[in-house]
Amino acid sequence: MSPEVRPLKKVLVANRGEIAVRIIRACRTHGVECAVVYSDADRTTRAVRLANEAVRIGPPEARLSYLDPERILDAARQVGADAIHPGYGFLAESAEFARSVREAGFVFVGPSADAIDAMGDKINARRRMKEAGVPVVPGKEAEAFDRDSLAEAAESIGYPVMLKATAGGGGKGIRIVWEESELWSAYEQSVGEAEKAFGNGTVYMEKALEEPHHVEFQIFGDRHGHVVHLFDRECSVQRRHQKVVEESPSPFLTPALRAEMAEAAVAAAKAMDYDNAGTVEFLVDKHRNFYFLEMNTRLQVEHPVTEMVLGVDLVAEQLRVAAGEPMSFDQTDLVPHGHAIEVRVCAEDPDRNYMPAVGTVQALTVPAGPGVRVDSGLAPGLEVTLHYDSMLAKLICWGTDRDQALGRLKQALSEFKVAGLKTNIPFLGAILRDERFAKGHYDTGFLSDFQPPEMREDLLRAALVAAVLTRHGGALGATARAASAPSCGMDPWKALGRWKRLGRP
Amino acid sequence: MKYLVSHDGAEHTLEIEDLGDGGFRVEVDGKVFDADFRSTGAGPIVSLILDGRSYELLVLTDGPKVDVIHHGLGVELLVETEREYHARMVSAAGGEAGEEDVRAVMPGIVVRIQVEEGDRVERGQALLVLEAMKMENEIRATTTGIVGRIAVEAGQTVDAGDLLLELTGDPDAASP
Incomplete structure (x- = not known):
């Protein structure tokens, strides 16, 4: 089964934000031309500015632009691309899209449509994994529940139970239910969310495990029959089922457990005849039992921590494999070195329970230094709207051990400043300074009872003084005042106060 | 100063x-x-x-x-x-107790409204569901009371701070 090798000449990036930038970098690094699509909201973004070509595909609404397969295919034809990279989110896990891309004569940078189909439906995925001998969480699958069958299923599995969209991903459509009185309204919400996000409202039920850890294995396959794993990532710092911090290796796994799980991950991938990048997600309970959670048939947001400890470029590898070539490494080449931790910087308002925030980036300081990597779509002037995901950038730090990686990450995060909209940077800083996190003793419940540490006395004093002097209006020296004063003569400090309201209609 | x-x-x-x-x-x-x-x-x-x-x-x-x-x-x-x-x-x-406007805590889209004008609601009861970035968020009553005017309808886009509905404290309810 030797597939035809068809070197890629031009890739269309069917995504936006930091991941579009990431893919463009991989293309340009390897001498592959790249074009990016953009909606009217994204004309001046970094991805558009960095690509060789850019194609307008529609209005800001995702369903009329990034989620419309026809517009993506038209764009690919227009620029004469030979491949389409979907990134993550949007159409990345649509089997139908993968199929129509290939039927239209393009290379789809990702796995087979059959693998996406099989893993995209979580009920089907559970079944396939059981057959492959991979352990799954006890649960109940049904096309639709009514009040009685739902209560019955929860009773037989035992509270707490999780409700999950079968077509799910990214934490959407997930509810945890502790008692029967909450069950039906949680089910209705989960169905509603799933219908909206995935166009499929089927929801299934699973047992919620004791102090579970979310640990996943990066896997990779090619069309020459090779499948490898690229070790683990601990992703247990989650809020509302969204990952916030990820690291590799997991501080929780023992070497024996790591080897056992890696073997299960490879077995899962082989059962699917998997090619290209994928991730097998597991839950590990406090007794170190592990269960298959789901398989993501795409590049993950948190792929950089794996790249940092293994010294590989997963996006470049995706392009290589998509062209029909064998992977550039085999299992024995993959030896992890050191430790990497990633935080996701999001536009979120801590005053409003970390709801998505909007605004225009007015000023920006991006960290750098040894072992520091920033994957970002941020630029001064960037307008953050409600049309897309709230993630702005990822900050990843590598060290020879976990302490060094964490030290670098704390320093880098303290240098990271985004003005013009609210971000979760202070929240991330608080997590990194938490004693349990520092020791690596945390599970997926970590953020539910998280208390941010107090600000040190001298730091608080500096904050008080800076706040008062800012209000006092005395910060600007004569030259700075002249340079930054708006022409209408408005007090520049009043203008600063208004910045965070900019960008709202 | x-x-x-x-x-x-x-x-x-x-x-x-x-x-x-x-x-x-x-x-x-x-x-x-x-x-x-x-x-x-x-x-x-x-x-x-x-x-x-x-x-x-x-x-x-x-x-x-x-x-x-x-x-x-x-x-x-x-x-x-x-x-x-x-x-x-x-x-x-001199603040007034018992009356409050329920406002959007974030920009989003009203998915559904779970109460009607004149309904008596308990503190913590779900009033409506607001969606932002494909996440549904329940907006709950912060006090027990009677639903006054509902200022929005399902499908409507709202900004942070927009009035969603008026809630009047119930004189019969035990104060929290």
């Missing part, structure tokens, strides 16, 4: 003397510091040297509400002149 700063329930008194050219004499809760405070030319990112110790801070102001972010941590402060502070103390004492 004297300011009162509230932080996390604690109050601090700061007295500022402007020495010109970015220099200040600052008294924080009775202790005196030399401050050199400059704009960096990058908007609200400022540089402060306080008794020789250097800090880079992000200072976001919204009237008296000031968020300061530095060293990867953030604090929310209320910075007031003496006059503003006393005015707030007076108005707080």
Whole structure:
């Protein structure tokens, strides 16, 4: 089964934000031309500015632009691309899209449509994994529940139970239910969310495990029959089922457990005849039992921590494999070195329970230094709207051990400043300074009872003084005042106060 | 000039003397510091040297509400002149209980409304569902009462701060 090798000449990036930038970098690094699509909201973004070509595909609404397969295919034809990279989110896990891309004569940078189909439906995925001998969480699958069958299923599995969209991903459509009185309204919400996000409202039920850890294995396959794993990532710092911090290796796994799980991950991938990048997600309970959670048939947001400890470029590898070539490494080449931790910087308002925030980036300081990597779509002037995901950038730090990686990450995060909209940077800083996190003793419940540490006395004093002097209006020296004063003569400090309201209609 | 700063329930008194050219004499809760405070030319990112110790801070102001972010941590402060502070103390004492407007805490789309005008609702009961970035969020009653006017309908786009519905405290309800 030797597939035809068809070197890629031009890739269309069917995504936006930091991941579009990431893919463009991989293309340009390897001498592959790249074009990016953009909606009217994204004309001046970094991805558009960095690509060789850019194609307008529609209005800001995702369903009329990034989620419309026809517009993506038209764009690919227009620029004469030979491949389409979907990134993550949007159409990345649509089997139908993968199929129509290939039927239209393009290379789809990702796995087979059959693998996406099989893993995209979580009920089907559970079944396939059981057959492959991979352990799954006890649960109940049904096309639709009514009040009685739902209560019955929860009773037989035992509270707490999780409700999950079968077509799910990214934490959407997930509810945890502790008692029967909450069950039906949680089910209705989960169905509603799933219908909206995935166009499929089927929801299934699973047992919620004791102090579970979310640990996943990066896997990779090619069309020459090779499948490898690229070790683990601990992703247990989650809020509302969204990952916030990820690291590799997991501080929780023992070497024996790591080897056992890696073997299960490879077995899962082989059962699917998997090619290209994928991730097998597991839950590990406090007794170190592990269960298959789901398989993501795409590049993950948190792929950089794996790249940092293994010294590989997963996006470049995706392009290589998509062209029909064998992977550039085999299992024995993959030896992890050191430790990497990633935080996701999001536009979120801590005053409003970390709801998505909007605004225009007015000023920006991006960290750098040894072992520091920033994957970002941020630029001064960037307008953050409600049309897309709230993630702005990822900050990843590598060290020879976990302490060094964490030290670098704390320093880098303290240098990271985004003005013009609210971000979760202070929240991330608080997590990194938490004693349990520092020791690596945390599970997926970590953020539910998280208390941010107090600000040190001298730091608080500096904050008080800076706040008062800012209000006092005395910060600007004569030259700075002249340079930054708006022409209408408005007090520049009043203008600063208004910045965070900019960008709202 | 004297300011009162509230932080996390604690109050601090700061007295500022402007020495010109970015220099200040600052008294924080009775202790005196030399401050050199400059704009960096990058908007609200400022540089402060306080008794020789250097800090880079992000200072976001919204009237008296000031968020300061530095060293990867953030604090929310209320910075007031003496006059503003006393005015707030007076108005707080005369506040009305039992009536409130339920407002959108974030921009989004109203997915469904789970109550009708005139309904009696319990504190914590779901009133409506608001969606932002494909996440559904239940908006719950913060008090027991009667639903007054409903200002939105399903499918409508709302901004943060927009009125969703009016809730009038129920005279029969036990006060929380």
